[in-house]
Amino acid sequence: MRPGRSSRPRTRTRPKHDDAIEGFVSAVDRGRYAVEVDGGQPVTAMRARELGRKSVVVGDRVSLVGDTTGAAGALARIVRITERKSVLRRTADDDDSTPEGRLERVVVANADQLVIVSSLSDPPPRTGFIDRCLVAAYDADIEPLLCLTKADLAGPAEVLDYYAELDLPHVLVRPDSDLAELRERLAGQVSVMVGHSGVGKSTLVNRLVPDADRAVGVVSAIGRGRHTSTSAVALPLPGETGWIIDTPGVRSFGLAHVSADSLLHGFPDLVEGTVECRPNCEHTPNDNDCALDAWVMAGNADPRRLASYRRLLASRAGDETENQ
Numbered sequence: 001m002r003p004g005r006s007s008r009p010r011t012r013t014r015p016k017h018d019d020a021i022e023g024f025v026s027a028v029d030r031g032r033y034a035v036e037v038d039g040g041q042p043v044t045a046m047r048a049r050e051l052g053r054k055s056v057v058v059g060d061r062v063s064l065v066g067d068t069t070g071a072a073g074a075l076a077r078i079v080r081i082t083e084r085k086s087v088l089r090r091t092a093d094d095d096d097s098t099p100e101g102r103l104e105r106v107v108v109a110n111a112d113q114l115v116i117v118s119s120l121s122d123p124p125p126r127t128g129f130i131d132r133c134l135v136a137a138y139d140a141d142i143e144p145l146l147c148l149t150k151a152d153l154a155g156p157a158e159v160l161d162y163y164a165e166l167d168l169p170h171v172l173v174r175p176d177s178d179l180a181e182l183r184e185r186l187a188g189q190v191s192v193m194v195g196h197s198g199v200g201k202s203t204l205v206n207r208l209v210p211d212a213d214r215a216v217g218v219v220s221a222i223g224r225g226r227h228t229s230t231s232a233v234a235l236p237l238p239g240e241t242g243w244i245i246d247t248p249g250v251r252s253f254g255l256a257h258v259s260a261d262s263l264l265h266g267f268p269d270l271v272e273g274t275v276e277c278r279p280n281c282e283h284t285p286n287d288n289d290c291a292l293d294a295w296v297m298a299g300n301a302d303p304r305r306l307a308s309y310r311r312l313l314a315s316r317a318g319d320e321t322e323n324q
């Protein structure tokens with residue numbers, strides 16, 4: 001028996017911060033993070049120095065130490081970020097006045113679903129915008145859902161026809177609809193909502209999360225100033241049935257990093273057709289020897305699918321005239 005050894009304090013072999021608790025980042029405002037924890041008050045936290053330059057964004061699952069009571073004035077520290085299963089990047093040109101703003105930055109982590117909100121009228125649907133969102137979703141491996149609002153003002157036939165060849169789920173929303181189908185699709189998911197100004201996104205979020213305004217108020221209270229600069233905020237769906245992440249400050253998603261091949265993930269019927277392409281083929285109409293043309297010509301895929309794919313390819317560059 002050698003008591004010396006066995007009496008060594010157990011703490012020395014324990015992993016660092018094994019007393020940390022897990023949380024979900026619901027808002028970020030100038031260095032302060034609102035973190036939801038199981039069965040407790042939302043915790044205000046800051047990054048621990050040991051995170052280095054790693055960013056913490058809405059949707060991140062994190063480990064917290066310190067004062068995690070959520071009491072007024074309490075401040076916890078984020079010591080770990082769980083590996084992300086998906087990321088959405090803000091487009092680089094949202095803020096080109098600073099070097100940092102010119103980079104594509106992650107704005108949302110771990111989303112399961114991207115809800116693209118578009119009105120059928122007033123303003124009319126912008127397919128360029130929808131296409132860009134689809135590229136972001138396919139690239140990030142997030143399920144897209146097209147949410148067509150103002151269905152009381154115009155029918156969806158034209159938009160749906162445009163996307164007929166994409167296997168794209170959609171829901172229609174009008175002022176008197178009960179939102180049951182949409183709620184069902186949101187249940188248990190982390191869903192990011194994106195849409196142009198005026199399409200009825202706020203109206204919809206307020207219907208889905210009746211106290212959304214209050215929740216956003218709580219969020220801006222974590223910041224140190226009066227003016228909140230959040231570009232994404234997660235709102236709990238009633239009954240803890242999932243999260244909606246609203247993206248008020250995000251005009252569109254960054255796509256510059258998306259390769260032509262990774263975009264093919266959304267087009268399984270075209271993938272096989274690219275086997276004959278030369279390496280580095282960009283699959284655009286300018287690639288004269290792109291094998292996709294012959295693939296479609298031979299009847300292996302619908303020409304509209306190739307047209308859709310190429311439209312998405314082109315939209316990576318952010319054709320602003322199409323987006324406006």
Ligand SMILES: Nc1nc2c(ncn2[C@@H]2O[C@H](COP(=O)(O)OP(=O)(O)OP(=O)(O)O)[C@@H](O)[C@H]2O)c(=O)[nH]1
Pocket residue numbers: 149150151152153173174175195196197198199200201202203204
């Ligand atoms: N006819 C009709 N009008 C709607 C519907 N949904 C919203 N609106 C109206 O459309 C206008 C814009 O709605 P908002 O919810 O403010 O739109 P938003 O997308 O949040 O726009 P921003 O607040 O600018 O980001 C408002 O006047 C709404 O009342 C709808 O389903 N049908």
Ligand SMILES: [Zn+2]
Pocket residue numbers: 274277278281282283284287289290291292
């Ligand atoms: Zn090709």
